[in-house]
Amino acid sequence: MNYSVPDMKKLATEIRKDIIRMTCEAGSGHPGGSLSSVEIMVSLYFNVMKHDPKNQAWDDRDRFVLSKGHVCPVLYASLARRGYFPPEELMTLRKFGSRLQGHPHRLKLSCLETSSGSLGQGLSIASGMAIGLRMDKKSPRVYCLMGDGELQEGQVWEAAMTGAHYKLDNLCGIVDVNGLQIDGRTSDVKNLEPLADKWKAFGWHTIEVDGHNVEALISAFREAERTKGKPTVILAKTVKGKGVSFMENKAEWHGKPPSKEEAAKALKELGETC
Amino acid sequence: MTEKKSGLNETLHLAPNIYDKVEKIPTRNGFGHGLVELGHANKNVVALCADLSDSTRALWFAEKFPDRFIEVGISEQDMMGIAAGLAAVGKIPFLSTYGVFSTGRAWDQMRTTVAYGDFNVKIASAHGGISVGADGATHQSLEEIALSRVLPNMKVIVPADYWESKKATIASASIHGPIVIRFGREKVPVITTEKTPFVFGKAETFRFGNDVTVFACGPMVYEALIAAKELEKKGIDVRVVNMHTVKPLDEKAIIDAAKETGAIVTAEEHQVNAGFGSAIAEVVVEHYPVPMKRVGVIDRFGESGEPDQLMVEFNLKSTDIIKAIEDVLSRKKK
Secondary structure, three states: OOOOHHHHHHHHHHHHHHHHHHHHHHOOOOHHHHHHOHHHHHHHHHHHOOOOOOOOOOOOOOEEEEOOHHHHHHHHHHHHHOOOOOHHHHHHOOOOOOOOOOOOOOOOOOOOOOOOOOOOOHHHHHHHHHHHHHHOOOOOOEEEEEEOHHHHOHHHHHHHHHHHHOOOOOEEEEEEEOOEEOOEEHHHHOOOOOHHHHHHHOOOEEEEEEOOOHHHHHHHHHHHHHOOOOOEEEEEEOOOOOOOOOOOOOHHHOOOOOOHHHHHHHHHHOOOOO | OOOOOOEEOHHHOOOOOOOOOOOEEEHHHHHHHHHHHHHHHOOOEEEEEOOOHHHHOHHHHHHHOHHHEEEOOOOHHHHHHHHHHHHHOOOEEEEEEEHHHHHHHOHHHHHHHHHOOOOOOEEEEEOEOHHHOOOOOOOOEOOHHHHHHOOOOOEEEOOOOHHHHHHHHHHHOOOOOOEEEEOOOOEEEOOOOOOOOOOOOOOEEEEEOOOEEEEEOOOHHHHHHHHHHHHHOOOOOEEEEEOOEEEOOOHHHHHHHHHHHOOEEEEEEEEOOOOHHHHHHHHHHHHOOOOEEEEEEOOOOOOOOOHHHHHHHOOOOHHHHHHHHHHHHHHOOO
8 A cells, every 4th residue: 555645744744753752761762863764764664665564474575674773763663653563562662571672673573574783784685685586586676774874884885786796676775864973974984975976886776865855755766666787776865863953963863862851842843732 | 230332333324434544525525515415405595605616615506506506706794694685585595605704704794684683594614623724824713613602593513524514514404593514624534424313403422431521523523533442442431422513512412421421521623712612611510510621722823734734733633632531531530
């Protein structure tokens, strides 16, 4: 079932509120990069990807690999809002006994494809899935979300070579280019630019898009589907902390939860009506 | 009183020529042949290699099943992840490279992607041990057991010879979850036969004995048998146990040996620190402490040389096992 753009915009706001509530309740977690990835996740889980919450192990489902595991709040919220588990469970994030581990663990939550948290490893896993599916002449596509800071890991570029070498046109990477990492601006910490040129030079079809524009994102994903003979990477330009004024473009909100007062302020901005 | 058994275990169909003109084949060949056999038997078996396919013998699979072979180039970390992805869509991937790279360079990938996710990835670690020879320390892997056995969900097999390597490879395809299998480069004595049983997780007593037990893995099983034969002349009755499965350990075999023989020696072509001998010691200490001595590489890196020279230099010969046996016997409670 594909959701309409207005519906997805509403869902994006709901998921942003979930992220604020979850990380506030947990007292830890990563709101900044979760908020920047919301539209990417909504586009995938509510429109682009073929999957079925009622048949999670469906063989022909598209695969999603979260490489930047720390933004699992946005993944958990998207899965819950899509019907994989009750949204109330989101409030167990990071708590003892919860299926919602601080970084995603597939053996705890069966609708996850992988466990992740150590950066730079997801695109390799996604490549393996893409190779295996193609070997069996199966149609599912494989999506992998990375952070821009994460691209400083060398393994990402090993995987980039693999994707191009094996012409994995069933593989689509997405980079949440929010420009910030824990220690500051990516351009100051270790510059990634010219990023699009890098991916092009590695042999990937490269699309640059406004990562908060659902329509543009869906259009980019459709272009990726039509692109044959090479993998596609979507460089989604985003704002870290998007949607909460005092979190936007601030590296300090990478791994800091909002206090109760800050959460109330954020939820008010997001239009919470009590 | 039951009669105490002695001598080689006749029920295991061991090679008839262990002590005389024993045949020598590299264990990596057992991997190569086992993998080809699996390729015929199970279409889901796939192989990966990182620019070492001839050396690891993955090439033999690649030549038969080119569509199921993935050459990843010199990128072991990527290979570990690709293997996990293949497992995630139902394949049974066997990745192969040298042990220093599979369990060392790609350790975090082995930990977080493969072991934590419990993916069905088989990690064929070639060129284990000092006997790699001339390439020297960078390529002589002496840490795989330690690096892999520490990980939850991980299983570890160190086959003793060609046949056991082939059987371990084939068996591992039917055991769910990640497994490290360690192979060597050099020709080593073939002490078993096609008919010798291999049961994952089960230690086999290759030689019965009642005075002391040597637990060995890999090519050190042969050295242990030679040591036992030599000590027979002095009237010392040595039990030799082939502990091919290093994780999970056959704890019963260890506890029985401690109780029945009262002294234990371990033998491995690997660092003793955190290695095979240490794994056995953990069981002994917790269940039935007896005098122990570990034979293996003692906290030093390897170096270049002929394999035989190095085995002597690093105290990995049957004569070193004999010294260790004499040491534990001198400490054994009468």
